[in-house]
Amino acid sequence: MKARRKASKPWGGRFAQATNPLVESYTASIQFDRRLYRYDIQGSVVHARMLAKCGLLAKAEADKIATGLHEIVGEIERGEFRFDPSSEDIHMAIEGRLIEKVGEAGAKLHTGRSRNDQVVLDLRLYLREEIGLVRRLVAGLQRALIGQAESHLDLIMPGYTHLQRAQPVLLAHHLMAYVEMLERDRARLTDALVRVDVMPLGSGALSGVGLPIDRRFVARALQFRSLSANSLDAVSDRDFVIESLAAFALLMAHLSRLAEEIVLWASSEFGFIELPDAFATGSSMMPQKKNPDVAELTRAKTGRVFGALVALLTAVKGLPLSYNRDLQEDKEPLFDSVETVKAALSAMAPLVGGLAFHRDRMRKAAQDGFLNATDMADYLVLKGVPFRQAHEIVGRVVRRCVSKRCRIEELSLKELQTRFSGLFDQDVFAYIAVDACVDRRRATGGTARATVKRAIGAAKTRLRSG
Numbered sequence: 001m002k003a004r005r006k007a008s009k010p011w012g013g014r015f016a017q018a019t020n021p022l023v024e025s026y027t028a029s030i031q032f033d034r035r036l037y038r039y040d041i042q043g044s045v046v047h048a049r050m051l052a053k054c055g056l057l058a059k060a061e062a063d064k065i066a067t068g069l070h071e072i073v074g075e076i077e078r079g080e081f082r083f084d085p086s087s088e089d090i091h092m093a094i095e096g097r098l099i100e101k102v103g104e105a106g107a108k109l110h111t112g113r114s115r116n117d118q119v120v121l122d123l124r125l126y127l128r129e130e131i132g133l134v135r136r137l138v139a140g141l142q143r144a145l146i147g148q149a150e151s152h153l154d155l156i157m158p159g160y161t162h163l164q165r166a167q168p169v170l171l172a173h174h175l176m177a178y179v180e181m182l183e184r185d186r187a188r189l190t191d192a193l194v195r196v197d198v199m200p201l202g203s204g205a206l207s208g209v210g211l212p213i214d215r216r217f218v219a220r221a222l223q224f225r226s227l228s229a230n231s232l233d234a235v236s237d238r239d240f241v242i243e244s245l246a247a248f249a250l251l252m253a254h255l256s257r258l259a260e261e262i263v264l265w266a267s268s269e270f271g272f273i274e275l276p277d278a279f280a281t282g283s284s285m286m287p288q289k290k291n292p293d294v295a296e297l298t299r300a301k302t303g304r305v306f307g308a309l310v311a312l313l314t315a316v317k318g319l320p321l322s323y324n325r326d327l328q329e330d331k332e333p334l335f336d337s338v339e340t341v342k343a344a345l346s347a348m349a350p351l352v353g354g355l356a357f358h359r360d361r362m363r364k365a366a367q368d369g370f371l372n373a374t375d376m377a378d379y380l381v382l383k384g385v386p387f388r389q390a391h392e393i394v395g396r397v398v399r400r401c402v403s404k405r406c407r408i409e410e411l412s413l414k415e416l417q418t419r420f421s422g423l424f425d426q427d428v429f430a431y432i433a434v435d436a437c438v439d440r441r442r443a444t445g446g447t448a449r450a451t452v453k454r455a456i457g458a459a460k461t462r463l464r465s466g
């Protein structure tokens with residue numbers, strides 16, 4: 001392919017030949033980094049004000065720049081802006097248009113700044129906002145789970161290990177387990193935000209800026225918590241992106257687990273829940289079908305976010321200091337992950353909120369399968385039997401019930417006393433009733449109604465405090 005006639009590039013001075021169009025399209029990021037336009041302009045307006053304050057720009061020039069940039073926001077938002085791949089990226093596209101509009105003042109905007117520190121600024125402003133949105137959506141899903149927990153404080157279901165029925169628990173306790181996972185996700189995002197909220201401008205291309213600039217002014221105007229401390233690090237650091245992706249990845253893992261349970265519980269085999277019609281889908285062939293596609297897609301979309309995390313870890317692992325063009329590859333995985341996480345949370349919250357629980361079926365499942373066997377052993381422990389012996393005795397009780405096809409509580413007291421242990425008394429039946437099993441787990445973190453109520457109260461307080 002023949003190289004085009006030399007086009008005017010901001011860096012064109014050094015080149016005798018025009019860029020090959022293949023290179024232009026291969027290296028351009030404008031198709032995806034255009035998303036950053038608002039942050040780019042927000043940063044440029046403050047940068048120009050700082051230059052004026054430091055005497056590097058006349059006040060009138062800074063005003064012209066600000067007005068021009070605000071007009072460009074309007075052009076972009078009205079769809080009038082031409083995003084040309086020859087502009088390479090959003091930074092050059094906006095600067096180019098500004099120069100077209102305001103002339104020489106526009107050509108002064110890039111004083112004391114490089115795209116290397118500019119792009120990091122944009123990304124940090126973007127992530128700061130998006131993390132805030134994601135945190136709010138996580139809180140929304142937590143509220144949906146808490147709402148269901150509060151309306152089902154007396155619904156007993158089987159708790160599982162190895163997907164085998166294990167011990168009875170409250171549905172509310174099960175749902176609150178997800179609220180706790182999501183609380184850790186919110187905390188991780190808050191913590192990641194500390195490292196996102198750092199102002200990199202003033203690092204220049206790599207070594208800092210030789211003109212008398214004021215980094216603190218910029219940080220204050222853009223409400224950053226701190227300044228980057230090393231210019232080489234600042235332009236090559238994408239830890240804050242990777243950390244955010246790691247937090248998103250774990251959040252998606254939690255959503256995927258919740259999604260998996262919804263898929264399982266909606267099956268006829270479990271029959272624990274009815275999906276809300278508005279959040280289920282049908283089959284084009286089988287008229288009877290009602291499918292949990294929202295949960296399934298959440299489960300699968302998790303892979304995109306894991307992939308983004310691995311892609312970025314891989315992109316940075318071999319990079320020498322400082323900026324390398326490899327770093328441009330941070331954007332698509334990050335943008336895709338942010339959109340995926342927001343979409344998943346937005347769909348999962350109303351799905352959870354709309355679930356109808358089949359309480360009889362859930363309770364019956366908790367009553368079949370000897371889920372009270374541990375409590376029967378505890379009963380003997382309270383009468384002085386060492387736990388290992390009690391375990392053995394109740395194991396034999398269960399074996400007997402399996403062969404008689406009955407529940408433990410259907411054996412007679414006489415049979416319990418003569419075949420298994422003279423320590424069994426009439427009160428054993430009340431002791432091993434599923435409600436009693438649930439209600440005696442009162443230690444913090446347990447499934448007793450009163451304890452779960454307290455956990456719900458604590459979760460609501462945390463949500464209120466942000």
Ligand code: ARG
Pocket residue numbers: 029033088089115116119325327328329
């Ligand atoms: N589009 C670039 C990126 O996303 C901006 C920085 C480019 N810097 C450079 N020296 N080519 O990383």
